[in-house]
Amino acid sequence: MQQPVFSLTISSPTNIALIKYWGKRDAKINLPINSSVSVTLNQRDLRTVTTVSASRSFSRDRLWLNGEEEDVNASRRVLAVFREVRARAGDLRDPKTGQVLVRKDEWDGLRVWVVSENNFPTAAGLASSAAGYAALTFALSKLYGLPDSLADELSCIARMGSGSACRSLAGGFVAWDMGQRADGVDSRARQVADEAHWPELQVLVLVVSDTKKTVSSTAGMQTSVDTSPLLAHRAAAVVPGRLAEMEAAYQSRDFGKVAELMMRDSNQFHATCLDTYPPVFYMNDASRAIVRMVHALNEAAGETVCGYTFDAGPNAVLLTLKRHLPTVLAAANTHFPPKRPVEATLASESLLAAL
Numbered sequence: 064m065q066q067p068v069f070s071l072t073i074s075s076p077t078n079i080a081l082i083k084y085w086g087k088r089d090a091k092i093n094l095p096i097n098s099s100v101s102v103t104l105n106q107r108d109l110r111t112v113t114t115v116s117a118s119r120s121f122s123r124d125r126l127w128l129n130g131e132e133e134d135v136n137a138s139r140r141v142l143a144v145f146r147e148v149r150a151r152a153g154d155l156r157d158p159k160t161g162q163v164l165v166r167k168d169e170w171d172g173l174r175v176w177v178v179s180e181n182n183f184p185t186a187a188g189l190a191s192s193a194a195g196y197a198a199l200t201f202a203l204s205k206l207y208g209l210p211d212s213l214a215d216e217l218s219c220i221a222r223m224g225s226g227s228a229c230r231s232l233a234g235g236f237v238a239w240d241m242g243q244r245a246d247g248v249d250s251r252a253r254q255v256a257d258e259a260h261w262p263e264l265q266v267l268v269l270v271v272s273d274t275k276k277t278v279s280s281t282a283g284m285q286t287s288v289d290t291s292p293l294l295a296h297r298a299a300a301v302v303p304g305r306l307a308e309m310e311a312a313y314q315s316r317d318f319g320k321v322a323e324l325m326m327r328d329s330n331q332f333h334a335t336c337l338d339t340y341p342p343v344f345y346m347n348d349a350s351r352a353i354v355r356m357v358h359a360l361n362e363a364a365g366e367t368v369c370g371y372t373f374d375a376g377p378n379a380v381l382l383t384l385k386r387h388l389p390t391v392l393a394a395a396n397t398h399f400p401p402k403r404p405v406e407a408t409l410a411s412e413s414l415l416a417a418l
């Protein structure tokens with residue numbers, strides 16, 4: 064007999080850290096050594112689109128990422144997300160009629176196929192794992208009929224997939240509190256300000272390279288934890304004060320302060336990569352040229368019109384205000400003419416708000 068296939072598709076945005084997460088105190092469930100904050104980008108610009116399908120005719124769970132099949136059982140992170148969502152499964156209902164399609168106690172007989180696509184370079188330092196695991200967590204939670212009240216738990220499940228993914232479940236300006244507990248239930252993201260808080264803010268992504276990075280974030284940060292005294296100092300003595308300053312500056316829309324703090328934090332994060340032994344290099348000559356361009360631009364303007372940040376890759380994310388956009392775009396297009404910057408705005412909605 065032909066078995067029905069139950070499918071749903073969601074898309075998830077990426078986020079860019081302004082104060083960075085780098086280093087874990089528990090690598091199994093991604094508990095960080097410091098809290099971090101980020102802005103969530105609008106899904107129109109950079110996103111992961113994920114379709115999950117369940118059927119009795121599927122004999123095993125399967126997953127395709129950008130058209131290539133991945134071995135679900137080889138990924139501890141994917142298995143963790145599946146396990147945690149399944150442990151909370153409810154009834155799957157038809158969204159229109161409310162009719163129960165799969166009862167809570169019937170899920171054991173169904174396996175799931177996941178098809179996920181990024182519309183931006185994967186693993187090139189543009190937080191693809193953040194969007195990817197936020198999408199997987201959210202899509203599975205909808206498929207398995209998780210109740211709305213589990214938003215905090217979803218944040219923890221996304222974190223188990225990839226630390227930064229917990230920050231992609233909310234829009235606007237988001238903090239991931241490191242938490243204190245060993246079981247991680249207090250290590251989750253919260254929205255500090257929604258996307259309507261600062262409509263003047265504008266993001267520009269300069270794609271320097273779309274090749275996959277040679278050292279993954281997971282591996283790089285573990286080596287940093289093991290070998291970099293600067294990282295330990297940063298987590299204990301620098302980040303806490305910086306987070307408080309950043310949150311206050313963002314709340315009061317103090318662009319000069321936000322930009323300075325984000326540039327300093329990006330620079331310190333890459334300094335810890337250099338302090339790692341053997342060192343890890345994510346920025347390249349083009350990235351450094353962008354840093355110099357931004358500082359020259361700010362100096363010429365007599366005020367801070369632009370800030371930069373670089374994640375675990377050479378690509379630059381610039382923050383500016385809409386009124387300065389023509390100046391910043393003109394500079395970027397003059398100095399980096401081959402590739403047009405991607406203009407991005409802040410997320411217009413929270414995934415969690417849609418639950």
Ligand code: 2P0
Nearest residue numbers: 080083084225226227280281374375
């Ligand atoms: C961040 N990054 O805060 C920092 C800045 C990269 C540099 O979060 O091992 O992919 O999956 O928890 O989340 C990249 O780390 O690492 C990251 P896992 P993840 O956005």
